[in-house]
Amino acid sequence: MEDGFTMSDPKFKGPTIGVRHVHVAMLFSMLAIGFGMRTNLSVAIVAMTDSKATTNHDIPTYDWNNKSVILSSFFWGYVTLQAIAGELGNRFGTKWLLIIAMFVNSTACVLTPTMAEVGSYGVIGCRILQGMSQGFFYPSVSNLLGQWVPPSERSRAGAISYAGCPFGIIFTMPATGFIAASTLGWPWSFYFLGTLGYIWISVWYFLGASCPAEHPKITNEEKQYIQRSLNATPDEKGGTPWRSVLTSLPVWAFVVAMIGENWGYATLLTEIPTYIDKIMGVNIKSNGLFSAAPYLANLIFTLIFGVICDHIIIRGYVSRGAARKIFQSLATCVPAIALVALSFLPTDATVLSETMLITAVGVNGAIHSGVLINPVDLAPNYSGIIMGFGNGLSQIFSIIAPLAVQFLVTDEEDKSLWRIIFITAAAMFVGTNLFFVLLSSGEVQPWNYSNAKTTTTNNKTTTENEDTPQPEIVKV
Structure with a gap:
């Protein structure tokens, strides 16, 4: 019981559409934009290397014989920083980490047409940067789901968040083809997606937080519901x-x-x-x-x-x-x-x-x-x-x-x-x-709480969150 509510009382969970739901929507949109940028080049490269694929013949095209290398270069960067990304998110929180990652990702996307004029290796450089920055996305999604989503909502919240991946691909493939074939030409497909990334950063800055304790607008009921369901001690996260x-x-x-x-x-x-x-x-x-x-x-x-x-x-x-x-x-x-x-x-x-x-x-x-x-x-x-x-x-x-x-x-x-x-x-x-x-x-796992602060009172050793219900333990 807390402030007249029990954990099973719907009122204890806060608003029907709470701050945790906003975070799931933001994760969905982040992955949709990210996977859109990841997929964009595989469609745009046709117009980038074939003058017949666009109606605007003032748009430059290039004679590249290393298209497979260009398309695979994203993953060279993608595999490099993910473990580091998880550690940085754990130490410093994910809010600013995602702002920086999306900024680098979007900027590399917007600069791709300019770097294409330098040569294929200019595009490869942009793709490697995008891969490195998007390497922060999946670890950050897991981190935020772990901090924001009660166990009873976990599968749905995870499914909705990760559904941004196929949604971004479904949206980007026809959109890129349409833009590339129009008078705007293929460069605008990169400008469009990069702009979406910048917009996402602006919205995330005002609506996002690394954990419920850091969000200024969350209701007390929703914050307590999340923290108690997770047995969270947000101020005591060690190495x-x-x-x-x-x-x-x-x-x-x-x-x-x-x-x-x-x-x-x-x-x-x-x-x-x-x-x-x-x-x-x-x-x-x-x-x-x-x-x-x-x-x-x-x-x-x-x-x-x-x-x-x-x-x-x-x-x-x-x-x-x-x-x-x-x-x-x-x-x-x-x-x-x-x-x-x-x-x-x-x-x-x-x-x-x-x-x-x-x-x-x-x-x-x-x-x-x-x-x-x-x-x-x-x-x-x-x-x-x-x-x-x-x-x-x-x-x-x-x-x-x-x-x-x-x-x-x-x-x-x-x-x-x-x-x-x-x-x-x-x-x-x-x-x-x-x-x-x-x-x-x-x-x-027991080591999830290995850094909880311990105190001794009246010869009784307890953890800082002992007065809260223990997390749901499901043994298989």
Whole structure:
């Protein structure tokens, strides 16, 4: 009981649309803008290297023979700073960290047309900077979800936040194509997205905060509801217990699952369209509907699974840890089945193949209620660090997967070579998921509170937050 309310009383949670919901909306929009900038170049580069792709012939075009290098350069920067990003967010808070990251990201985006005049390496430099700055996004999302979202709302809040990723792609692909083909020309696609980034910074400056205790407008009821549900001690966050993090089996279950996810997802999105083109003779990249459909399916499934996951946890049908395992299994096993089936389908089964691609990428949206939200379950105080460590390490494999295709598929029209790639990706999906199912947890780890201040009163040792309810512990 607090100020006449109980934790189960809706009034105790504060306004129906509270400050925590505003933060989830801001995370959604940040990831939408970020993934829009990440995707923008893959569409714009067509107009940048082909004068026939625009109606404005005053717009410069370039004769670049290293387009694959340019497109991959984003990930060179993306894998470098994520663990550091999580640590910085833990030490100094995420509000200003995201302001700086989005500013660098947006500025690099706006400068891309100017740097293109210098040469392809000017664009590569901008993309590396964007990758480095966006390396702060995922760890910051996990950090903020850990500080702002009560466990009973976690799956939905995570799903909505991460749904910004497919939404940004769905929005950017046609918008970039339209702008590039118009009299404005391709440079304005970069200016447009960069401006959205600057607008986001302005809004975030006034509405965002690293934790409820730092927000000037949050109601006392909502702040207490969040802090008590998380058993939070916001003023007593010490150094990261790295030894405990690196020796935790549930943390490594998260890392291994992310490795399999990034390998399999890279195969789904970057290689299956090429396979359908070369083996089945259908270029779905040139079809706007099929280009956007997998991302639209992913967005829809992400939101649906988020609601279902929270519902079955709150109703007590399954524990939190079991729910993570169920949805992660959906996110990996369905795409694995689709990959194996694709490798054996006849070459004239184009509609079935395209449907499988859409279904596989769509159902993979369950990852947002599975492994992606799991760092917040394990350690709300250090979830950004766990996400940065795991996502940074696993992104290396999203680079290796396409390189494996380039090395093994020496003849793109040889179906037996593609079968090796698809079965390997399916094995990565299933094998890493099995590791996650066996060793992951939905329980708050003891080292999450390892830095809580202790006091001694009347020969009784307590933690600073002993008078509050203990966090919900779910053992699996």
